[in-house]
Amino acid sequence: MAKLWVRFLLGGLALLVAIGYKKYGELAAPGKRPDLDNNAYWGPKLKGPYRENKAILPLDISVKPEVIEDLRSQLSRPSKAQPPLEGVAFEYGFNANELAKMIKYWRDTYLVKWNEREQYLKKLDHFQTEIQGLKIHFIHAKPSQVKGQKPKKVLPLLLMHGWPGTVREFYDFIPLLTTPSDKSDYVFEVIAPSLPGYGWSQGSSKTGFGVAQAAVVMRNLMLRLGFEKFVVQGGDWGSIIGSNVASLFPENVLGYYSNICGNHSPLGQIKMSLEWIFPSWFVDSKYTDFYKGLGHHVNTILEEMGYAHIQASKPDTIGNALIDNPAGLAAYIIEKFSTWTNPSYKSLPDGGLTKRFTYDQLLDNVMIYYLTNSITTSMRMYSESMVASQFALNVDGVPITAKAGCSRFVHEVLHTSDSVLANKFPNLIHSTYHSDGGHFPAFELPQQLYDDFIIYIQKAEF
Amino acid sequence: MAKLWVRFLLGGLALLVAIGYKKYGELAAPGKRPDLDNNAYWGPKLKGPYRENKAILPLDISVKPEVIEDLRSQLSRPSKAQPPLEGVAFEYGFNANELAKMIKYWRDTYLVKWNEREQYLKKLDHFQTEIQGLKIHFIHAKPSQVKGQKPKKVLPLLLMHGWPGTVREFYDFIPLLTTPSDKSDYVFEVIAPSLPGYGWSQGSSKTGFGVAQAAVVMRNLMLRLGFEKFVVQGGDWGSIIGSNVASLFPENVLGYYSNICGNHSPLGQIKMSLEWIFPSWFVDSKYTDFYKGLGHHVNTILEEMGYAHIQASKPDTIGNALIDNPAGLAAYIIEKFSTWTNPSYKSLPDGGLTKRFTYDQLLDNVMIYYLTNSITTSMRMYSESMVASQFALNVDGVPITAKAGCSRFVHEVLHTSDSVLANKFPNLIHSTYHSDGGHFPAFELPQQLYDDFIIYIQKAEF
Numbered sequence: 001m002a003k004l005w006v007r008f009l010l011g012g013l014a015l016l017v018a019i020g021y022k023k024y025g026e027l028a029a030p031g032k033r034p035d036l037d038n039n040a041y042w043g044p045k046l047k048g049p050y051r052e053n054k055a056i057l058p059l060d061i062s063v064k065p066e067v068i069e070d071l072r073s074q075l076s077r078p079s080k081a082q083p084p085l086e087g088v089a090f091e092y093g094f095n096a097n098e099l100a101k102m103i104k105y106w107r108d109t110y111l112v113k114w115n116e117r118e119q120y121l122k123k124l125d126h127f128q129t130e131i132q133g134l135k136i137h138f139i140h141a142k143p144s145q146v147k148g149q150k151p152k153k154v155l156p157l158l159l160m161h162g163w164p165g166t167v168r169e170f171y172d173f174i175p176l177l178t179t180p181s182d183k184s185d186y187v188f189e190v191i192a193p194s195l196p197g198y199g200w201s202q203g204s205s206k207t208g209f210g211v212a213q214a215a216v217v218m219r220n221l222m223l224r225l226g227f228e229k230f231v232v233q234g235g236d237w238g239s240i241i242g243s244n245v246a247s248l249f250p251e252n253v254l255g256y257y258s259n260i261c262g263n264h265s266p267l268g269q270i271k272m273s274l275e276w277i278f279p280s281w282f283v284d285s286k287y288t289d290f291y292k293g294l295g296h297h298v299n300t301i302l303e304e305m306g307y308a309h310i311q312a313s314k315p316d317t318i319g320n321a322l323i324d325n326p327a328g329l330a331a332y333i334i335e336k337f338s339t340w341t342n343p344s345y346k347s348l349p350d351g352g353l354t355k356r357f358t359y360d361q362l363l364d365n366v367m368i369y370y371l372t373n374s375i376t377t378s379m380r381m382y383s384e385s386m387v388a389s390q391f392a393l394n395v396d397g398v399p400i401t402a403k404a405g406c407s408r409f410v411h412e413v414l415h416t417s418d419s420v421l422a423n424k425f426p427n428l429i430h431s432t433y434h435s436d437g438g439h440f441p442a443f444e445l446p447q448q449l450y451d452d453f454i455i456y457i458q459k460a461e462f
Numbered sequence: 463m464a465k466l467w468v469r470f471l472l473g474g475l476a477l478l479v480a481i482g483y484k485k486y487g488e489l490a491a492p493g494k495r496p497d498l499d500n501n502a503y504w505g506p507k508l509k510g511p512y513r514e515n516k517a518i519l520p521l522d523i524s525v526k527p528e529v530i531e532d533l534r535s536q537l538s539r540p541s542k543a544q545p546p547l548e549g550v551a552f553e554y555g556f557n558a559n560e561l562a563k564m565i566k567y568w569r570d571t572y573l574v575k576w577n578e579r580e581q582y583l584k585k586l587d588h589f590q591t592e593i594q595g596l597k598i599h600f601i602h603a604k605p606s607q608v609k610g611q612k613p614k615k616v617l618p619l620l621l622m623h624g625w626p627g628t629v630r631e632f633y634d635f636i637p638l639l640t641t642p643s644d645k646s647d648y649v650f651e652v653i654a655p656s657l658p659g660y661g662w663s664q665g666s667s668k669t670g671f672g673v674a675q676a677a678v679v680m681r682n683l684m685l686r687l688g689f690e691k692f693v694v695q696g697g698d699w700g701s702i703i704g705s706n707v708a709s710l711f712p713e714n715v716l717g718y719y720s721n722i723c724g725n726h727s728p729l730g731q732i733k734m735s736l737e738w739i740f741p742s743w744f745v746d747s748k749y750t751d752f753y754k755g756l757g758h759h760v761n762t763i764l765e766e767m768g769y770a771h772i773q774a775s776k777p778d779t780i781g782n783a784l785i786d787n788p789a790g791l792a793a794y795i796i797e798k799f800s801t802w803t804n805p806s807y808k809s810l811p812d813g814g815l816t817k818r819f820t821y822d823q824l825l826d827n828v829m830i831y832y833l834t835n836s837i838t839t840s841m842r843m844y845s846e847s848m849v850a851s852q853f854a855l856n857v858d859g860v861p862i863t864a865k866a867g868c869s870r871f872v873h874e875v876l877h878t879s880d881s882v883l884a885n886k887f888p889n890l891i892h893s894t895y896h897s898d899g900g901h902f903p904a905f906e907l908p909q910q911l912y913d914d915f916i917i918y919i920q921k922a923e924f
Contacts, residue, residue, distance in 0.1 A: 045548060080786045082838040084778060085669045086507060092845055093779030096838075207547045306775045310768030316546060317555030317797050321783055321790030324542045328783030328790065335779045376544040376558075383554055 027267040028423065031397025033248060038216050042196075042204040043133025052130055054224065059128040059137055059200060061121060063371055068114050071370070074326055075107040090338055090351040094331035098350050102334070102359065103327050110363050117364060124167075124174060124192075128200065131220045137200030138193035138221065139167050143178045145187070152180045152187035155254070155462060156227040158218060158245070159192040162236020163311075163378055164333040166199045166368040167192050168361070169235075169443040176450040184454045186462075188231075193221060195237060195381070199368045203377030210385035211237065212395050215244030219252060231255045231462070233453065235442065237381055240264075243424075247398040254402060254462045256425075257453055259441050261406035262416050263424040264396035271420045282417045287433050290408055290415045300413060304339060307332075311382035319376025329375060330366045337362055340439035342411045356444045399423065405430035405456030407449070409437030430456035489729040490885065493859025495710060500678050504658075504666040505595025514592055516686065521590040521599055521662060523583060525833055530576050533832070536788055537569040552800055552813040556793035560812050564796070564821065565789050572825050579826060586629075586636060586654075590662065593682045599662030600655035600683065601629050605640045607649070614642045614649035617716070617924060618689040620680060620707070621654040624698020625773075625840055626795040628661045628830040629654050630823070631697075631905040638912040646916045648924075650693075655683060657699060657843070661830045665839030672847035673699065674857050677706035681714055693717045693924070695915070697904065699843055702726075705886075709860040716864060716924045718887075719915055721903050723868035724878050725886035726858035733882045744879045749895050752870060752877045762875060766801060769794075773844035781838025791837060792828045799824055802901035804873045818906045861885065867892035867918030869911070871899030892918035 041050045081096035089095055110117065124139045145151045157177060161169050170192050177188040196214050197203030204213075218241060222230050231254050234242040239258040246256040263272065275282040279291040310318050322329045338351035345352030353362060369375050384390065404425045408415050410433070418431050432452055434441075441449040503512045543558035551557055572579065586601045607613045619639060623631050632654050639650040658676050659665030666675075680703060684692050693716050696704040701720040708718040725734065737744040741753040772780050784791045800813035807814030815824060831837050846852065866887040870877050872895070880893050894914055896903075903911040 077786060080835050081782050082665070082778075082785070082835065083667075085842070086667050088669065088778075092842070093776030094782055096778060096782055099782055203544070205545075205548050207550065302771075303775045306768065306772030309764075309771040313765045313768045314555030314797065316544075316550075316558060317793050320543050320556055320558055320561055320793040321787065323544070323790070324539065325783065325787045325790055328785070328787055331779050331782040335776065373542050373544065380547070380554070 027270065030399045030423070031265065031394040033398055034212070034393040034395060036212060036216055036248065036393070038220065039132065040213065040216070041133040042206055042209055042213070042217075043202070044205040050133060052132070054129065056127055056129045056224065059126040061118075061126050061200065063114075063118060067371065068111055071326055072107055072111050074324075075103050075111070079103065079327075089349045090335070090346040094335045095349065095351065098353075099327065099331050102330060102363075105359050106326075106330070106363055110360060117360065117367070120171075121168070121364065124171065126200070129221070129224055131217050131224065134196050134204065134217060135200075135202040136193055136196065136217065136221055138191050139170070139174065140225070141174045141178045141190040141192070143187035143189050144180065146180050149180070153185055153462075155186050155188050155457070156222070156230040157188040157190050158222055158227075158230050158232045158242070159190055160195060160218065160232075160234035160238030160242055161192070161198070162195075162234070162238045163198075163381060164336055164365070164369070165236060165238075165440065165443070166365050167194055168365045168368060169440055173442040173446040173449060176446060181454065183451065184458065186454075186457050191222065191225060191227070191230075193218060195241065195378075197377030197380060198374055199372050203374070203380065204384075208384060208389065210381070210387065210390040211241050212244050212248065212390065212393050213384075214241045214381070215248055215395075219245050219249050222252065228252060229254050231257065231457075233257045235259050235440065237385075240385070243400065244395050246400040246402050246404075247395050250401050253400075255404065255457070255460050256400055256402050257405040257407075257430075257456050259407045259409060259449065260412055260414075260439070261404070261421055261425065262414075263421050265394075265424050266397060267423050268396070268420060272416060275417060275420050282419045287417075289435075290410060290433060291417065297414070304343075304413065307336075308382055308386075311379040312386040313383065315379035315383045316376060319379050322375045323373065326366075326370055329370055330363070333366050333369060334362050337440065340411075340413060341444060342438055361443070396424070399426050401427055403460045403462075404428045405453070405460070407432045407434065407441075407452045407456075409434045409439075409441050409445070411438035413439060429459050489732065492861050492885070493727065493856040495860050496674070496855040496857060498674060498678055498710065498855070500682065501594060502675065502678070503595040504668055504671055504675070504679075505664070506667040512595060514594070516591065518589055518591045518686065521588040523580075523588050523662065525576075525580060529833065530573055533788055534569055534573050536786075537565050537573070541565065541789075551811045552797070552808040556797045557811070557813065560815075561789065561793050564792060564825075567821050568788075568792070568825055572822060579822065579829070582633075583630070583826065586633065588662070591683070591686055593679050593686065596658050596666065596679065597662075597664040598655055598658065598679065598683055600653050601632070601636070602687070603636045603640045603652040603654070605649035605651050606642065608642050611642070615647055615924075617648050617650050617919070618684070618692040619650040619652050620684055620689075620692050620694045620704070621652055622657060622680065622694075622696035622700030622704055623654070623660070624657075624696070624700045625660075625843060626798055626827070626831070627698060627700075627902065627905070628827050629656055630827045630830055631902055635904040635908040635911060638908060643916065645913070646920065648916075648919050653684065653687060653689070653692075655680060657703065657840075659839030659842060660836055661834050665836070665842065666846075670846060670851065672843070672849065672852040673703050673706050674710065674852065674855050675846075676703045676843070677710055677857075681707050681711050684714065690714060691716050693719065693919075695719045697721050697902065699847075702847070705862065706857050708862040708864050708866075709857050712863050715862075717866065717919070717922050718862055718864050719867040719869075719892075719918055721869045721871060721911065722874055722876075722901070723866070723883055723887065724876075725883050727856075727886050728859060729885050730858070730882060734878060737879060737882050744881045749879075751897075752872060752895060753879065759876070766875065769798075770844055770848075773841040774848040775845065777841035777845045778838060781841050784837045785835065788828075788832055791832055792825070795828050795831060796824050799902065802873075802875060803906060804900055823905070858886070861888050863889055865922045865924075866890045867915070867922070869894045869896065869903075869914045869918075871896045871901075871903050871907070873900035875901060891921050
């Protein structure tokens with residue numbers, strides 16, 4: 001109740017004043033690496049001292065048939081969803097009529113061929129190891145070489161998804177990375193973990209596990225696997241956690257590449273604010289399509305950021321509302337694959353969901369959240385990262401000295417220009433604009449993302 | 463992902479600039495009553511012309527036993543909720559351990575005595591009539607008189623709840639209103655409707671049904687019942703819809719009383735903003751406890767307004783996630799009865815839920831949402847009211863000329879001082895501060911609310 005926008009207004013003003021008090025010099029100075037405990041224990045309370053089990057074991061992701069049967073029975077409950085308002089597509093969120101269709105498909109088609117879907121998910125190799133008290137899952141995809149040809153140089157790549165994604169986003173992208181290509185002198189050994197608290201990776205039992213702490217775990221995973229030097233790539237939280245890895249561990253990171261580079265350093269925030277108000281100060285006129293100005297951003301905050309607001313403040317309430325609730329989980333998750341792929345899809349009766357994805361792809365992704373019961377722990381990434389104690393670490397203020405590459409796909413929620421990125425990425429060697437695609441390019445346009453990434457890698461000459 | 467507060471910051475700045483452009487005189491001028499269609503049809507699409515069925519019929523709110531049985535079976539599913547983080551109570555939202563206890567109570571105690579609960583809900587008289595295409599439910603409680611004593615003057619009272627409330631909030635309050643008291647020359651004939659889209663009242667099938675449109679329906683309901691002149695009272699949306707009734711229909715409204723008076727006129731918003739920054743300019747030093755300044759409000763926006771953000775933007779997604787999901791619905795709704803009753807309850811392991819309410823009271827309220835399947839339609843009140851087309855009506859800018867009374871209970875989310883209220887309430891005859899109580903005083907402290915209300919009524923001399 002009461003009007004939210006007034007509260008945004010005042011919240012914004014307060015923050016602006018707070019920032020205004022800081023001196024520019026102080027803002028522009030690079031931050032120092034915070035002193036994080038690289039061995040912090042995040043698992044459940046122990047009776048004795050912690051002994052990390054360093055074994056790296058294959059993980060069987062098979063699902064018991066009774067779990068699928070139970071899911072089918074839940075999806076068979078008659079829908080009580082309220083019909084959408086007349087003439088409404090996805091403007092009010094997930095359209096109930098379309099949800100009913102998707103549930104029917106899920107129950108009557110997808111689950112019937114679950115064995116096939118499960119085999120598909122198993123076609124990449126899954127492993128698990130224990131890091132800092134957390135069981136961490138990852139896909140390990142080794143590169144191939146072509147017989148009789150000069151072997152490609154192998155680069156280890158830490159590839160990270162975000163919310164509400166999973167490793168499923170990378171199933172078409174990973175084979176491109178591991179297969180030698182004429183376009184590239186390199187081939188990749190890919191480690192694609194489930195983020196802690198996501199999918200098959202255990203979530204922290206303790207408060208204070210945000211992006212910086214996740215970055216420590218991810219780097220420890222790479223060290224465990226024997227990769228002292230590696231390239232980092234990610235989108236969404238994977239981009240931010242990757243940025244934390246690169247900021248905290250320059251000694252390990254050869255390069256950083258993301259399809260949603262951001263600069264959340266104090267200076268970066270101010271520059272980004274100005275960019276929103278005066279895009280022409282920052283942006284080449286060729287790319288004005290990517291920078292729609294303040295009104296667009298305010299609308300985006302109001303219309304599209306509610307999920308982040310509630311997840312950052314009440315993750316356990318919204319998590320508990322989605323636990324063991326497959327239809328609700330699908331609506332909540334898959335809505336993002338409509339709007340974030342292309343905001344104009346909101347006005348399509350089916351949310352444009354099948355324009356870029358198949359129902360199978362979208363449901364595979366939901367199934368991972370459902371089967372691993374990870375929606376609550378996934379949402380805690382918001383509460384633990386969008387909080388004063390995390391901001392106080394100021395990892396964002398630490399420049400990434402590794403060679404960096406930033407690609408932009410036009411329908412992404414928010415773009416950041418090179419001039420705004422500058423103080424965070426002093427070594428930005430690659431910056432591109434794509435007139436297609438949205439928030440999930442590895443899932444939506446894997447070839448295009450690969451082609452862009454490879455250009456970056458060739459430039460970097462690692 | 464990406465930091466939300468920067469977006470608030472810019473959103474706020476933009477709105478401030480937009481408001482700054484308006485001239486003060488223009489802002490201070492009272493708004494004009496907008497031209498609303500008092501007979502607009504909001505029901506489902508019709509083949510022929512609409513003929514309103516004006517019958518006023520008793521409504522049987524009985525529930526079929528199989529519905530209760532089905533609910534019991536849903537509540538019997540083993541909980542898959544993730545445990546809360548170590549040491550966390552309700553700071554991350556509804557605590558999963560407490561939720562498990564509540565679900566157990568619901569299933570094993572509450573539902574077992576459902577007949578008793580149903581009889582309790584039936585102890586007030588329920589009716590239904592059709593207004594503008596919507597079936598509208600209301601409680602009609604007639605006043606009693608004491609034999610042999612001078613009859614009390616009878617005042618019709620339109621009493622409105624909000625979100626996530628129902629008429630259940632008023633079960634202890636209504637008997638106080640309808641029973642003659644030594645303290646009062648008045649006794650009340652109470653009409654307590656379920657808001658359109660809430661409880662047993664049908665929601666609109668069409669877009670554009672916000673607080674002003676709801677106010678038209680509520681006034682038409684009073685006219686239907688033969689009340690040309692009446693007093694309006696409410697909390698939460700009931701307060702805002704009541705404010706709309708009083709602004710749009712001064713010819714019908716004798717008085718307006720609320721426990722959360724607000725002033726959302728353009729001038730009011732600016733004054734309120736200044737009040738947040740400089741409370742001492744506006745507030746008597748006696749009441750500084752009620753006005754905690756900007757930092758507090760920014761925190762409140764960030765920590766407590768996520769629900770409103772998502773409900774205003776994606777009501778159908780979050781609604782679909784809670785439909786036919788009793789455990790999730792309880793967590794989502796009852797969380798508010800912790801934090802809004804007293805924000806410090808967040809740090810109590812049980813959310814302080816039973817400090818002021820019983821589980822039966824809280825579950826009665828959830829049951830109404832569950833049984834009437836109304837969570838989605840209730841949430842649309844946010845999307846339809848917090849939107850440019852609704853603001854453009856500027857009902858907020860129309861002063862309420864009726865005699866007004868405003869009470870404040872200390873733990874309410876936000877208080878507005880008399881000086882901020884002034885241009886909206888030129889006839890504010892009663893203004894009080896209570897050192898106890900929160901957002902649901904009719905539910906929590908019915909006697910105290912009644913006593914305050916009666917003082918207002920005595921002053922008003924209707």
